[in-house]
Amino acid sequence: MSVVLETIGLEKRFGGLTATNNVSIKIETGARHALIGPNGAGKTTLINLLTGVLKPTKGQILLDGKDITAVPQHKRVGLGMVRTFQINQLFGDLTPLETLTLAISERNGDGLNAWTNAGRKAEFMPEIAAILERFRLADVMNERTAILPYGKQRLLEIAAAIACKPRVLLLDEPAAGVPEGERHEILASIAALPSDVTVVLIEHDMDIVFSFAKRISVLVNGALYVEGSSEEVARDPRVKAVYLGEAHDA
Amino acid sequence: MDQTTLAKHSADSLAARTRWRPLEILFWLAAFATIWLAPTHHLLLAEIAILGLFALSLDLILGYAGIISLGHAAFFGFGAYTAALLAKFEFINEPVLALIVAGFAAALLGFVTSFLVLRGTDLTRIMVTLGVALVLREVANQNGWLTGGADGLQGVTMQPILGRFRFDMFGHNGYIYCLVTLFVMTMVARRIVNSPFGLSLQSIRNNPLRAAALGINVNARLVVVYTIAAFYAGVAGALLAQTQAFASLAYFDFDRSADLLMMLIIGGTGYLYGGVIGAMVFKIMQDYLSTLTPQYWLFWIGLLLVVIVMIGRDRIAGWASPVRDLLLKLDMAIHRTRTGS
Amino acid sequence: MLTILFDGVAYGMLLFVLACGLSVTLGLMNLINLAHGAFAMAGGYAVVILSNNYGVPFAVSLGLSFLISAVIGLVMERAFYVHVYRKSHLEQVLFTIGLVFMSVAIADYAMGSSQVFARTPEALQGQFNFFGVGIGRYRLLIIVICGILTISLQSILVFTRFGSQLRAAVDDQRVARGLGINVDRIFALSFAFGSGLAGLGGALGTEILGLDPTFPLKYMIYFLIVVAVGGTSSITGPFVAALLLGICDVAGKYYSGSVILGVKVPQGLGAFVIYTIMIVILIWRPHGLFSRATAK
Numbered sequence: 001m002s003v004v005l006e007t008i009g010l011e012k013r014f015g016g017l018t019a020t021n022n023v024s025i026k027i028e029t030g031a032r033h034a035l036i037g038p039n040g041a042g043k044t045t046l047i048n049l050l051t052g053v054l055k056p057t058k059g060q061i062l063l064d065g066k067d068i069t070a071v072p073q074h075k076r077v078g079l080g081m082v083r084t085f086q087i088n089q090l091f092g093d094l095t096p097l098e099t100l101t102l103a104i105s106e107r108n109g110d111g112l113n114a115w116t117n118a119g120r121k122a123e124f125m126p127e128i129a130a131i132l133e134r135f136r137l138a139d140v141m142n143e144r145t146a147i148l149p150y151g152k153q154r155l156l157e158i159a160a161a162i163a164c165k166p167r168v169l170l171l172d173e174p175a176a177g178v179p180e181g182e183r184h185e186i187l188a189s190i191a192a193l194p195s196d197v198t199v200v201l202i203e204h205d206m207d208i209v210f211s212f213a214k215r216i217s218v219l220v221n222g223a224l225y226v227e228g229s230s231e232e233v234a235r236d237p238r239v240k241a242v243y244l245g246e247a248h249d250a
Numbered sequence: 251m252d253q254t255t256l257a258k259h260s261a262d263s264l265a266a267r268t269r270w271r272p273l274e275i276l277f278w279l280a281a282f283a284t285i286w287l288a289p290t291h292h293l294l295l296a297e298i299a300i301l302g303l304f305a306l307s308l309d310l311i312l313g314y315a316g317i318i319s320l321g322h323a324a325f326f327g328f329g330a331y332t333a334a335l336l337a338k339f340e341f342i343n344e345p346v347l348a349l350i351v352a353g354f355a356a357a358l359l360g361f362v363t364s365f366l367v368l369r370g371t372d373l374t375r376i377m378v379t380l381g382v383a384l385v386l387r388e389v390a391n392q393n394g395w396l397t398g399g400a401d402g403l404q405g406v407t408m409q410p411i412l413g414r415f416r417f418d419m420f421g422h423n424g425y426i427y428c429l430v431t432l433f434v435m436t437m438v439a440r441r442i443v444n445s446p447f448g449l450s451l452q453s454i455r456n457n458p459l460r461a462a463a464l465g466i467n468v469n470a471r472l473v474v475v476y477t478i479a480a481f482y483a484g485v486a487g488a489l490l491a492q493t494q495a496f497a498s499l500a501y502f503d504f505d506r507s508a509d510l511l512m513m514l515i516i517g518g519t520g521y522l523y524g525g526v527i528g529a530m531v532f533k534i535m536q537d538y539l540s541t542l543t544p545q546y547w548l549f550w551i552g553l554l555l556v557v558i559v560m561i562g563r564d565r566i567a568g569w570a571s572p573v574r575d576l577l578l579k580l581d582m583a584i585h586r587t588r589t590g591s
Numbered sequence: 592m593l594t595i596l597f598d599g600v601a602y603g604m605l606l607f608v609l610a611c612g613l614s615v616t617l618g619l620m621n622l623i624n625l626a627h628g629a630f631a632m633a634g635g636y637a638v639v640i641l642s643n644n645y646g647v648p649f650a651v652s653l654g655l656s657f658l659i660s661a662v663i664g665l666v667m668e669r670a671f672y673v674h675v676y677r678k679s680h681l682e683q684v685l686f687t688i689g690l691v692f693m694s695v696a697i698a699d700y701a702m703g704s705s706q707v708f709a710r711t712p713e714a715l716q717g718q719f720n721f722f723g724v725g726i727g728r729y730r731l732l733i734i735v736i737c738g739i740l741t742i743s744l745q746s747i748l749v750f751t752r753f754g755s756q757l758r759a760a761v762d763d764q765r766v767a768r769g770l771g772i773n774v775d776r777i778f779a780l781s782f783a784f785g786s787g788l789a790g791l792g793g794a795l796g797t798e799i800l801g802l803d804p805t806f807p808l809k810y811m812i813y814f815l816i817v818v819a820v821g822g823t824s825s826i827t828g829p830f831v832a833a834l835l836l837g838i839c840d841v842a843g844k845y846y847s848g849s850v851i852l853g854v855k856v857p858q859g860l861g862a863f864v865i866y867t868i869m870i871v872i873l874i875w876r877p878h879g880l881f882s883r884a885t886a887k
Contacts, residue, residue, distance in 0.1 A: 053459075072467075074462045074466055074468070075465075075467075077462075077463065078465050082463070085459075089457055089459055090456075090457065091452070091460065091461075093455075094449075094452060094453065094456065097260055097263055097264065099453075101446075101449065102446070102449050102453055102464065106450065106464055107465065110446045111447060111466060112474070113445055113446045114442045114445045114448065114474075115441055115442075115445055116441075116445055117264075117268055117441075117444050117445065118264065118268075118445055118448070118449045119260075119261060119263075119265055119267065125258070125261045126253065128257070128260050129253045129254075129257035129260055130253060132256060132260070133253060133256060138256055141259075141260065141263065160464065164465065312681070318680060320684075366874060369877040370873060370877025370878060371877070371878060372623065373815070373818065373819050374819055374873050376623070376684070376815070376819075377815055377816065377819040377820075377869065377873060380812065380815075381866040381867075381870045381873075382870065384812075385863060385867055385870070388859055388862055388863040388866070392857050392859065508688060511681075511684070511685060512685070546696045546699070546700065548692045548695055548696045549692065549693050549697065549700075552688070552689040552693035552695075552696065553689065553693055555688060555689025555692070556686055556690060558685075559675060559682045559685055559689070560671075560686070
């Protein structure tokens with residue numbers, strides 16, 4: 001198993017606050033890796049560093065062994081690293097169909113094509129149809145995203161990332177805010193991801209974490225606290241302590 | 251719905267976005283009809299066409315990319331002076347060629363200043379764009395030997411368009427020239443906004459963070475659209491200079507940029523025709539109100555702006571929805587009879 | 592030369608008092624208010640009417656102009672501006688341009704279109720000599736009043752509870768609300784206060800800036816420059832920006848047309864220099880000279 005994503009001594013400081021503290025992680029190709037930790041542990045900051053939204057104060061990020069620390073955000077997507085956001089980041093005026101069309105034409109380097117019609121490439125229609133169906137968006141494909149119900153928006157959030165054909169997919173709390181009844185759709189679509197796609201998942205819901213992840217990293221106060229297979233981490237008393245507090249604190 | 255049908259439905263929906271609407275065709279038919287049907291109004295109509303093109307150029311960056319600019323007149327004025335100077339010093343005698351060159355000159359200016367609007371807040375963008383227009387005005391003012399300074403650039407004689415159509419006193423050929431230019435450039439803009447590039451611009455306007463997360467180089471796209479918009483504004487300015495055989499410092503004024511914004515809020519942004527419609531309504535209102543209350547025209551325009559914003563463009567669009575729904579039904583009916591589906 | 596510096600400082604401090612309300616409004620409510628100059632104009636006309644027509648003593652009419660503009664500001668805020676807080680910047684720009692146009696037309700209708708001046712008391716006319724530098728009495732008064740205002744503003748912000756609440760609300764509105772700070776009341780009071788200051792500035796400035804119905808349009812860009820270059824996170828930013836602007840403008844006007852080092856200074860160079868410096872500063876620091884890059 002080769003390492004597809006790696007960080008070496010990654011650090012991010014905001015003035016006096018160290019949000020990410022000397023984090024070194026290795027993630028293998030095809031991994032199902034979960035990133036957990038209490039609120040404010042720096043999980044989203046780590047994703048922002050990995051995707052280039054934030055610049056690290058120190059340390060390196062390697063994708064396929066190549067140093068991408070200085071590569072700008074949009075280029076990392078081209079290298080195969082795609083993420084979703086904890087709070088939906090969608091295009092209010094565009095429809096799901098248009099969003100997916102956009103993702104796919106960008107993926108194909110068609111982004112600067114200012115002449116031909118955006119919907120003209122017939123070869124992508126089957127792929128769009130497949131994604132629409134897989135994420136239960138077919139019935140709302142021509143509605144403005146802004147008026148879609150939250151569950152559908154969340155599905156679109158992930159569908160858009162999938163449309164980029166990621167090699168490494170970083171999911172930031174994909175089930176966040178989704179009502180109980182609609183969660184299984186999201187989880188099913190994550191579970192259905194191809195096995196060569198590496199998935200890193202931030203989640204709070206332990207059921208999701210343990211049903212999905214094979215390896216877990218626990219972040220506390222920006223630093224890597226515990227790392228190992230999901231069985232190891234589930235049994236580790238330090239993890240329980242950091243989430244639930246010591247018994248006599250309650 | 252099985253996937254093959256879904257795929258076809260997707261393709262159809264995407265095609266439907268960009269189809270010619272009956273109203274559009276009607277608009278252009280009516281516009282070209284005015285050449286023969288309204289010969290006494292050609293001077294006014296030419297002005298509307300020029301303003302419409304100018305407003306279209308702002309719509310490209312405002313309505314599609316979301317950049318607020320209060321200094322778009324910089325490109326208008328730059329194009330105007332370039333065209334006027336090319337004619338006056340007889341560097342390029344043929345107007346259409348000069349028009350294109352003036353457009354490219356404005357585009358170059360746009361490219362160079364585009365980097366200024368990439369960073370900072372909306373206020374920064376407003377100030378920087380305004381500043382550029384004011385600086386340009388001062389530069390033109392200071393170099394009176396070239397630009398005629400405060401008196402404007404005079405002594406411009408225009409050669410016939412394409413060597414055959416003279417700029418006559420009543421503005422007939424001038425109007426046809428402006429209308430054809432408006433038509434051609436709107437068609438080109440249509441292709442641009444319906445393209446993958448245009449789609450990416452709309453995504454940038456909606457959510458630049460997500461656009462970047464989809465692999466879009468946001469800054470590069472903004473530079474491109476800003477340059478294109480500058481080209482369009484330059485062409486509009488050149489048209490005015492050529493039809494008037496004159497260029498003045500007033501072309502750089504904040505008033506022009508403010509008028510543009512007004513036209514776009516009246517006509518609506520983000521669908522290409524808002525500029526022309528806004529220009530029409532604006533010019534007609536300006537004429538009507540100036541004769542009605544010459545001194546206090548400013549008050550009514552101000553009130554109009556306040557009311558439009560307070561009611562909200564969405565709600566105003568909502569009032570038009572019965573008409574829009576009717577047109578949509580008409581559109582679908584025509585489409586069905588054509589494809590026999 | 593020193594006289595120019597003195598005049599420039601006076602002008603700059605006046606601009607600061609005029610513009611700081613705008614800076615607070617932008618930083619606090621994220622509202623671009625191009626109609627800010629209208630409140631200044633109201634204050635200017637107030638002092639003109641009170642002093643010239645009713646013989647109210649100058650000092651009193653200055654105070655009254657502050658109050659009148661503050662009240663107008665409060666009313667406008669509650670009646671009109673509340674509706675556009677949540678709208679896009681573009682809509683705010685268009686809305687406030689509409690308000691300016693209306694106020695200019697109203698002023699034109701009510702006061703006529705020619706320039707007016709307030710009758711300033713005898714004691715403030717003329718200059719006196721201070722170590723060879725000509726000090727205008729009126730300009731000295733401006734510096735003193737504006738200086739006191741600036742210090743008071745800074746003190747209020749730093750030392751009072753209202754000030755901390757205001758700073759908290761500017762920093763992060765949602766969190767401030769969550770802490771129980773009545774943000775709407777702070778909006779209304781700050782807007783009123785800022786408008787009052789603008790009115791006072793307008794009243795003080797009739798002598799120097801000239802007052803006619805086009806005042807809000809003429810000076811709008813100056814206020815915007817002060818706020819854009821100075822940033823909205825502090826008082827020092829706009830203060831420094833205003834001083835810079837004032838000095839450059841006065842110097843530009845003074846030296847226009849004269850010859851320096853054998854080169855003739857063109858007319859209008861001052862404006863050119865100001866805009867260019869503004870653009871350069873905004874390229875270097877897009878969020879303003881002193882602000883942290885947290886603006887939207």
